[in-house]
Amino acid sequence: MPPAALDATALPGLPPPRRGKVRDVYDLGERLLIVATDRISAFDVVLSPGIPGKGAVLTQLSTFWFRKFAGLVPNHLVETDARAFPPELAGFAGLLEGRSVLARKCRVVPFECVARGWLAGSGWKDYRRSGAVCGVPLPAGLSEASRLSEPVFTPATKAEEGHDENVSFEAMANAVGRDLATRLRDLTLAIYTEAAAYAAGRGVIVADTKLEFGLDESGSVVWIDEALTPDSSRFWPAASWREGGSPPSYDKQFVRDWLETTGWDKTPPAPLLPPSVVAGTLERYVEAYRALTGADPLLPA
Secondary structure (H helix, E strand, O other), X not given: OOOOOOOOOOOOOXXXXXXXXXXXXXXXXXXXXXXXXXXXXXXXXXXXXXXXXXXXXXXXXXXXXXXXXXXXXXXXXEEOOHHHOOHXXXXXXXXXXXXXXXXXXXXXXXXXXXXXXXXXXXXXXXXXXXXEEOOEEOOOOOOOOOEEEEEEEOOEEOOOOOOOEEOOHHHHHHHHOHHHHHHHHHHHHHHHHHHHHHHHOOOEEEEEEEEXXXXXXXXXXXXXXXXXXXXXXXXXXXXXXXXXXXXXOOOOHHHHHHHHOOOOOOXXXXXXXXXXXXXXXXXXXXXXXXXXXXXXXXXXX
16 A cells, blocks of 8 residues: 655654645754645645655655756755754654755745746736736747747746736836846746756656745845746656647646546635546656656655
8 A cells, every 4th residue: 555645744842844835844943944745736725635755756856956956056955865864853764754855044035936938827828818928928829838939937926825926027126126036037047948958858848847046144046945846847748749738747737637627616625636636646746757867766665
């Protein structure tokens, strides 16, 4: 029998975590312990049941990308081996191994930095309505899953609850300052371009991705949260991509597509995920990891 999903953590002796949609974050003083649970969200609602092993895939794939692009921008990683965590965490090593990291504390920039190289999701809906994506005009005559002539940067506000909201670059610049907004736009597009080129060589299209950044104590930019995962990106098998519809994917579009068939109005509570969707989601996440890294993730026993 496969292990049960880890829906939440509680580590005796530590302060209660701050719970996001997927991650439990423990404040250890100078560092953060970030634990990726197996929770999954869609349309900004946490679903049930979770996806057993999903958090491990997210953590290990993020670590792969953070290390790969360490020369482009510093990241928040301090330690990824649970056996090397501080002594107060030694009793939890079995739970934390493979799904947690020690991270630097940063002041979070309150925008998601989204790069889009292909027309999909909310970008496709925006284009059909306005001929643009987040205020960036695009050529007429594009279809769903069309490749853009060059990637575009489309930021979004970060919402603790409810829906994130796509905004223009100008709105982001007004909120955080033009210099920082420009730096984050350029970094996002540089990371996306290099990652998309690497993935293409492994038969994967990175249609879009969202990145998050913080500022350290000196004001320098740090890449935080997660990196190019199936939760934060659209991954399409290149061999099955076609324009004019939603291509098969290695990401949680599989879950979104199932939810769209249920008649759910996208307000909590969401329908329970059937076993076939739970198993199919994990299978796609593992396929993405394997295709991009050439290895298998370490999953909970």
